Amino acid sequence: MDDLSKSDMKFFSDQQHCFADILLPHEVQARIQVVVLNFLKILSSPDPAISDLPLINRKSSNSRVSEGILTDVSWIFLSHSFCSRSLMKANATKAFIRDICFLWKVMEMCFEILIQDKRVTQRELFYKLLCDSPHYFSSQLQVNRTIQELCAKDVVALLRCSRYSLGIMASRKGLVAGRILLQEPNQEAVDCSACGSSGYAISGDLNLLESLSTKTDARYIVVVEKHAIFQRLAEDNVFNQIPSILLTAKGYPDIATRFLLHRMSRAFPDLPILALVDWNPARLAILSTYKFGSIGMGLEAYRYACNVKWLGLRGDDLQLIPQQSLAPLKPRDLQIARSLISSTILRDNYRQELAVMMQSGQGAEIEALYFNGYDYLVKYLAKKIVQANYI
Missing domain, CATH: 1.10.10.10 (Winged helix-like DNA-binding domain superfamily/Winged helix DNA-binding domain)
Structure with missing residues (x-):
């Protein structure tokens, strides 16, 4: 012993x-x-x-951001500091x-x-x-x-x-659709472009996700915050107009969805990963979890972090939606905003977006773009992607 x-x-x-x-x-x-x-x-x-039980301290004061060497990926990590129970x-x-x-x-x-x-x-x-x-x-x-x-x-x-x-x-939560073939060992390949608006359900078995064979002719990976928006884009076959892979965790990302996204980023390193989220602090926190990981899971963040770019919604998109569609930020949103501002993970252009949110006290949902027509969302994505209008 x-x-x-x-x-x-x-x-x-x-x-x-x-x-x-x-x-x-x-x-x-x-x-x-x-x-x-x-x-x-x-x-x-x-x-x-x-x-005392020697637990790694998971408070923000013990978190750091690691800047990758020879890579654009950064992630949250916890330094060697114990807290006691x-x-x-x-x-x-x-x-x-x-x-x-x-x-x-x-x-x-x-x-x-x-x-x-x-x-x-x-x-x-x-x-x-x-x-x-x-x-x-x-x-x-x-x-x-x-x-x-x-x-x-x-x-x-x-x-x-x-x-x-x-x-x-993890339980099955995330979904994939679009121009990618996924094949489990000893199984037939699944064409995710033929899965309809329901998409391909991401398994919670990380070993299975690691063993997937993947093929794609896509040029972009689009991470969609909302399930309803994912369904609309998949239903409209946006991936045929914009050669892309769609992925959603239906809100806050679970481990399996983040794992598969990281797996795809390794398999297809030349594909930009673009995030489509609501314009408010809580949704920016979701984007940041995909991009950097979270403090609560800081011991594992480096395994799932990806170089995710912010496609929209952003402050310069507010001109595309009516003023009356803006919604006041909730106390929880303001609390998240203060937490993000005080952290070291956000880049300057992200901080500027967050400052505008806090100053205006308002946020906007992706659905507000439907003011311009139900087919406008695809046009919006296509224009932003072609112009490389993401940060």
Whole structure:
């Protein structure tokens, strides 16, 4: 056991860039065992005390932006700074202590999943946790929060391995349409231009996404924030007029959608990746997640970051829509705007756009372009792309 501890405790070693490893099941099991053994060792000591759990600090003060060498891609990363979770603090609340118990319970369930060589979705783990440990939870909302916070963040931060390595895969959420052929191993190729407005559903199995064979004659990849806009563009066969691949996560991007986008950026490095989002701070945050990753998942951000350009909507597009279609920014939008302004990730031209939003106190939705006709959106995209009007 001593050899096991020495060999696997290296993931707690000092590094400037902290990241989550992609590990084999037995390697994750070994890391869980090390954490448990250290915990038991402390409890069996002459003066037992429950030590702090060494979690990587996921606050913005511990985040940095890495500028890629020989690449245009930048990404958020977390530096080597630990925060502590302890049961022994005088001001520790019952909820805080309960969260620590949840952390151990989630690790236990992940260990069982890996032993059985299985993968489960977050939703499946949700029901497993609810049914196996009903006395731990007062509501389904509490279970869901536990899965979101502890699986995606605390367990990853403690074990320094990716969420997928824990045996947890994303549910199907994202869609692809347009001029790309996708072929799973031992399966027929899928022509995504023939999938209609429903598109091709992106699997939550990252190993499967990595093994996809891809072919395309597209010249652009267009990331569409909204599902409804994606459906309209796919229905209008925009990819036949603008040789392109359409991709959407139906809002905030999940890991699988970001993974596939990154996979396509590696397979087709010459294709510009252009984002079509609403003009408001929350949607700029979505674009930034595709482009840089997020602080909450800073240990894995470098695996999914892409050089995404902002196609629209932008401030100079407001002349194309009527004034009455502008919507006042919500308090949540202003909070996100202040957070983005205070961060180090935004380029100057993005900051200028954000400053205009905050100064005007208004935002605009993509659908406002329909004021010019239901076929105007395709014309808008074509003109912006031909003129290379993206930042």
